[in-house]
Every structure is written in structure tokens, then in C-alpha cells.
Amino acid sequence: MIRELAGITLPNETDYLWRYMSFEKFVNLLDTKSLFFTRTDKFDDP
Numbered sequence: 001m002i003r004e005l006a007g008i009t010l011p012n013e014t015d016y017l018w019r020y021m022s023f024e025k026f027v028n029l030l031d032t033k034s035l036f037f038t039r040t041d042k043f044d045d046p
Helices: 023-032
Strands: none
């Protein structure tokens, strides 16, 4: 479900979001067929 918010414009259907990762993490993703998530207590933002 998409909810419109005042002052926020939705991206076009043709827009892409890119996230870069190291080659080692990419190879690990292919090998293990699983995603890596950093523990939330390791972030600087409370």
C-alpha cells in the first residue's frame, strides 16, 4: 500500500535505487544465498 505524504514526491516507475557493496560481500551473498544485516546496536544513531 502506498500512502502519499504532504511534501514528499513519489519516485517514477523507471527510477532505480542503487546500493553499493564490496565485492567480498557480493560474493558472500551469492555463496550463502542470504543477506547480511548489521546489528542495530552498532549504529551511531540512537
